Amino acid sequence: MIPQRSLRLRLFLLILTPLVLLAFLLGFWRFNVAQKTAQELFDESLLSAGLAISRDVAISGGDALLPSTRSMIREASGGEIFYHVTGPGGSYVTGYAYPPTSAASSQQDPYSPHFFESVHREVPVRVLRMTERVTLENLVGDATVTVWQLMADRNAFANQLSLRAAILMGILLTTLAIVVWFGVARGLRPLLDLQEAIALRSPDDLSEIKRSVPIEVRGIVKTLNRLFGQVEHSINAHQVFISEAAHQLRNPAAAVQSMAEALRDAKTDEDRDKRIVELVAAAKNSATVAQQLLSLERLRQPTHQDQMDEIDFRVVVEEACAEMGVHILAKGIDFEVAMPDTPIVISGDRVFLTEAIKNLLDNAVKHGGTKLSRISVLLHCEGGNVKLTVADDGTGLSPNQSEAAFSRFSQLEYSEGSGLGLSIVSAVAERHGGVVAINQVEKGASFTLELPIAV
Secondary structure: OOOOOOHHHHHHHHHHHHHHHHHHHHHHHHHHHHHHHHHHHHHHHHHHHHHHHHHHHHHHOOOOOOHHHHHHHHOOOOOOEEEEEEOHHHOEEEEOOOOOOOOOOOOOOOOOOEEEEEEEOOEEEEEEEEEEEEEEOOEEEEEEEEEEEEHHHHHHHHHHHHHHHHHHHHHHHHHHHHHHHHHHHHHOHHHHHHHHHHHOOOOOOOOOOOOOOOHHHHHHHHHHHHHHHHHHHHHHHHHHHHHHHHHHHHHHHHHHHHHHHHHHOOOOHHHHHHHHHHHHHHHHHHHHHHHHHHHHHHHHOOOOHHHOEEEEHHHHHHHHHHHHHHHHHHOOOEEEEEOOOOOOEEEEOHHHHHHHHHHHHHHHHHHOOOOOOEEEEEEEEEOOEEEEEEEEOOOOOOHHHHHHHHOOOOOOOOOOOOOOHHHHHHHHHHHOOOEEEEOOOOOOEEEEEEEEOOO
16 A cells, blocks of 8 residues: 555645745845845945045045045945045056056946946956046146955845845744644644544444534535445345345245155155155245345446446347246247347346346236236337337236335235346346336236347
């Protein structure tokens, strides 16, 4: 048997897996946002520093930076800022001696701030270069301010933002996982309660489950209740069948025993021969009842399509009539059979169909009474069905007696039969998707077995 995952674990994984995937996507997005945010913040810091340095150089004539500007540069967000200033004609004014250079050839607007990435002393840096028209003492010209910052400081700041977001999402996912795990367990509690309630039942308790359950489980409970009802009905039917079968078998068995005792106590050869004939008849009757009971039990089993064969129903009728015709004619009863010359193909079980036809003929013989003189069999097709009609001129039978006639162990009047023949015919008809009915006739009895023709 293949082990199955628990429903709790299955629901946990189904709920949490998409959330984890979503968290990874959000984490990737948050990392990119952090990189962009760091880039914008540090670029703004570089621009502020560049503007402040340019202003101070213009005011002081290139001599020095104001203390407030030095403080801003020293305490810039995320790391140290370096600068280099040149005056008109490219003369060095202040700052570091060798600034980073740009690989770009030129700009369309030389007075617009220009950001670029470069390498300064083998270290990646982010650079801002800006040019302004200034006056230094008696000189008027362009002053260029270059400020730069280490990329490592920017990346560290971005990683810090990403790490904070990752920690926050990790805490949220962990909390969510705990809530989902125990929430699913609590949500499945009604199922566990239902399982415990069913487990406490005795094997004989097949009553309906009346516990209050969630709406998602009501279909399962409804199906279980229907199954319990079917099982209970099947068990009751089996018990009734066994009880009735035991009762019906007791009479033939008692008759066999009585005939055997009478044979043992026979005084003369003539009496012994008579008892032997009676004993054989009683034994045959007992065997017939047992065979019919077995047939009824077999008919109770579910039908599978692979158990059905494509057969010529006309041949089945011929064989059954040939076998029963010998006994019918031996009793001095006229026997007529009429059927078409062309095959009639149906899907069915040859053994059951043969037994049903023989039971219809046997019923006519046993219940026809003293007035019985003729039995006729008519086979014909009508629409998509084939109809087999067995009629006799004996004791009459009307459609309003159908319930009693087709019930097990039921007889409208006493005869040597067991009361199982017509119930077997009804079961065979139902098994093959057909029906059997009593026809309304002026004289005698008439039965029609109707079966669908194979497509």
